[in-house]
Amino acid sequence: MEPVLPENNNKQGDENTMAMLCHLSALAGFIVPLGAVLGPLIVWLVKKDEMPIVDRHGRDSLNFQLTMLIAYVVSFILVFVVIGVILLPIVALFSLIMVVIASIKAYEGKEFSYPLSIKFL
Template sequence: MRDQDPPPGRDEKNIAMLAHLLPLLGFLIPGMNIVVPLLIWLTKRNESVYIDHHAREALNFQISLTLLAAIWFALQMMLVGLFFLPLVPVVVILALILMIRAGLKASGGNYYQYPFCVRFVN
């Protein structure tokens, strides 16, 4: 926890956790992986520094993943090969692990920053 910030309450922890875990809906409904953390960030960023941090981190991570998927898809179309296909399960599993870890940290009252993430939203 940051020294200057008050400890987050139970509701703040739950919303922060949901900002990390609800983007899993993106596997069922395309685009939800970005929409969910964006909505949480836009609606709660002025109410809580804790939620602001976690929703922004989740949003940046989901944007980074989406861009990575778009680049992978473009390379597949240009190269018309299966060279990059074995990397897909590794990236998906790594993303799931990082999202679950971030959700656990958020529910525990800790700040978390995703590794391998471009910070688009500051």
């Protein structure tokens, strides 16, 4: 038996889908250099004016991805004193888990605040 999803009007469903894409597009960073920042940035810039939910989720996603970029750079520098070898996979796993959780929450139409995220935008 398939789960029953809440009924959304078409506009609300489209906004939730685009908000989810703001978060999921960050996974491009595992394939393309700086894709974790560029993916959410592109979705946010295209849809922020017409969809307020996408504006909110896009800002949150970008703030988190910029924070993670700083964490990756610091961890990479710390590789030279060995601690970064442990930190890099932890940062990557934390980022992946948070992106998946945020994507699910956005699709459900719920608010989600990334932990440890610096507010740049």
